[in-house]
Amino acid sequence: MIKAAIMGYGTVGAGVYEAVVTNQKVIAAEIGEALEVKRILDLRKFPGDPAEQLITDKFSDIEEDEEISLVVETMGGTTPAYEFVKAALLKGKHVVTSNKALVAAHGTELLQIARDKKVNFFFEAAVGGGIPVIRTLGTGYQGQVITEITGILNGTTNYILTRMDREGAEFGDVLADAQRLGYAERNPEADIEGHDTCRKIAILSSLVTGKEVNFEDVYTEGISKIDSTDFRYALELKASIKLVGAAQFAGNQVTVSVFPLLVSDENPLYAVQGVYNGIVIKGNLLGTTMLYGSGAGKLPTASAVLADMMEAAKHKNENVRFGWTAEKQAVTSHESEKHRYFVRLSGDAASLAAAKEQFEAERVIQLPGLEEVAIVSAPMTEFTYRERAAKVPNILAMIRAELSER
Amino acid sequence: MIKAAIMGYGTVGAGVYEAVVTNQKVIAAEIGEALEVKRILDLRKFPGDPAEQLITDKFSDIEEDEEISLVVETMGGTTPAYEFVKAALLKGKHVVTSNKALVAAHGTELLQIARDKKVNFFFEAAVGGGIPVIRTLGTGYQGQVITEITGILNGTTNYILTRMDREGAEFGDVLADAQRLGYAERNPEADIEGHDTCRKIAILSSLVTGKEVNFEDVYTEGISKIDSTDFRYALELKASIKLVGAAQFAGNQVTVSVFPLLVSDENPLYAVQGVYNGIVIKGNLLGTTMLYGSGAGKLPTASAVLADMMEAAKHKNENVRFGWTAEKQAVTSHESEKHRYFVRLSGDAASLAAAKEQFEAERVIQLPGLEEVAIVSAPMTEFTYRERAAKVPNILAMIRAELSER
Structure with a gap:
């Protein structure tokens, strides 16, 4: 029997509880033992809710409970999610989260703590909801x-x-x-x-x-x-x-x-x-x-959380190789990215002539009833685009366009 | 160092060789050791091919080589693929195949042998090519x-x-x-x-x-x-x-x-x-x-084979839970499947009237220049469709249509 806790009983948290209850047979068959939610952390009360008896407003009820080996975080935001998740990992509990803000801000540190503690920190639900x-x-x-x-x-x-x-x-x-x-x-x-x-x-x-x-x-x-x-x-x-x-x-x-x-x-x-x-x-x-x-959505997101919970359950005493290290990946300047550019211009001839030349226009589009015109540029870097756009009067709007030829 | 063999040096087999060579650094970094193709089984010669020296026409050169722990089968068909794959598994070698005919016909037995021998029989490339x-x-x-x-x-x-x-x-x-x-x-x-x-x-x-x-x-x-x-x-x-x-x-x-x-x-x-x-x-x-x-395609299919090879390499001494058992899954009769039906009829009024009634037509479509007419039925089982179609004269064609409402 694996005992889990859910922190945050909002839409996703409630979805996770529902998913674990609804699919309990499949879950037990797949991981070879039952998976049960023992505690749910939320400051609110939920009278009449099927999980009412599990609700606590004290994180210590989860942190100090040695039976709970798996904690799901669905509170969102970084405060107090960061503090709670870190504490749970330090206690040697697996953590699964749907919280992209937490992962983006503190993922590196939390992944490292999980490695040190030989547990797992998973976050499938943080990106793409139900898409694995x-x-x-x-x-x-x-x-x-x-x-x-x-x-x-x-x-x-x-x-x-x-x-x-x-x-x-x-x-x-x-x-x-x-x-x-x-x-x-x-x-x-x-x-x-x-x-x-x-x-x-x-x-x-x-x-x-x-x-x-x-x-x-x-x-x-x-x-x-x-x-x-x-x-x-x-x-x-x-x-x-x-x-x-x-x-x-x-x-x-x-x-x-x-x-x-x-x-x-x-x-x-x-x-x-x-x-x-x-x-x-x-x-x-x-x-x-x-x-x-x-x-997004309650059950699709919960299904991604559930897949992570099961992966953790299957690797109880093992940190699965996952995530990234503390080493920083330099991101190349946006200026060097290459796109085509869709550019809208006021209708005057000088603006269009300049745009055609500067952007090596591959298409010119004039729509009925509009006192403006638009072009699609040749592929060029953001840097080049910006330099050349300075030479084109009356640009109304620009949207990047994919590079593929039509 | 993991030594592999490829059986069948056609499009996919050559793609696998190319994939292993091209991505050798990534592969070694991910599995923690080098992955090398030691032998390639094919009855043909490939003069001038980069893999020319690896080619053999004798399966025993692979079967008997204890250094080879991983065999890729990309011959297609079931003869002699079945015999060779079975022999390789029985020798305790992992097998990865792209061969859906082999898997569909003999997958159950081969999966069981892999389990018994504590190796893996994987076939990602058999369905959906490069799609995992x-x-x-x-x-x-x-x-x-x-x-x-x-x-x-x-x-x-x-x-x-x-x-x-x-x-x-x-x-x-x-x-x-x-x-x-x-x-x-x-x-x-x-x-x-x-x-x-x-x-x-x-x-x-x-x-x-x-x-x-x-x-x-x-x-x-x-x-x-x-x-x-x-x-x-x-x-x-x-x-x-x-x-x-x-x-x-x-x-x-x-x-x-x-x-x-x-x-x-x-x-x-x-x-x-x-x-x-x-x-x-x-x-x-x-x-x-x-x-x-x-x-399909050489490298997309090879990439699925490669992912399987790496999964096997990461679980050298372990049969990963995968596949299905020998138990038969009954398939419910096709007659009980429910669809809408798009039905084309000759243009006479009697046929259309019968079709409208029998198929509870939700749409009638008449295209200019055609001496025929078509309807989209209400959802019903194949059995019901067939019974009712017998009462409609001059049906020209039927295509199933998805159940969703427009």
């Missing part, structure tokens, strides 16, 4: 040199962008509606400004390099400036606009950034709609693969 | 009750159907072109009649149930009757036609079959085009996920 992207990176592509990850990693922004695409609606209106429907938080900044995606792509990049990629080194641009006109152009280009976390790995040259990207309908990310996530992974042998699924 | 679907089913969804798998598992047929969709071309013409381009074999029956997909979905179903699903129990229908008119209707329905292997798991009720399916553009399989494969997996917690990637 972290375990797949670890065991699915063994021996592979991963060259690129481009992921739609945030369901809220993908939901907003999908509705803007389908309905021709404006960002602000869809955001307000998403907030009303509970798909976006009242304070949506972490999602719409790309901070959530930033932490997730930093975690994936750290896993690929085996070194710490600091999320603060990741260039991050959100979606709040995208408007319905951008989507009109996207339609004309047989493309859509997605917020992506993108990382490229070429030996020690590593670029990681977050930005809205025009993706053509031949890119598998194009078909990732609504609250779904999709993560394209390229390797030097395997070519292009994509993992697709629910990036 | 087998390892993901094993470790990504731990604790999950898998309820459904629907996969585009054959690149050749998906290539043909994609071109028919895009170009409005006829099956025979695209097949001839695919043969010319090397995407289809001269004898294409195994692909186009669904036999390849059948073996693959049987393997995946065996992995999910942990029991042997006999591929001979799988209802299998290919794509040779699909024509350009079907795709005209599909376009009207905002759908496409895909050959799928489909399995549903509800306790001991297991259905497994292979057939062309009309999938709407909201289904992630819709976006799986050309030679790519896509496998939708549903679980009781995780909802819908999809794994997407190259289903």
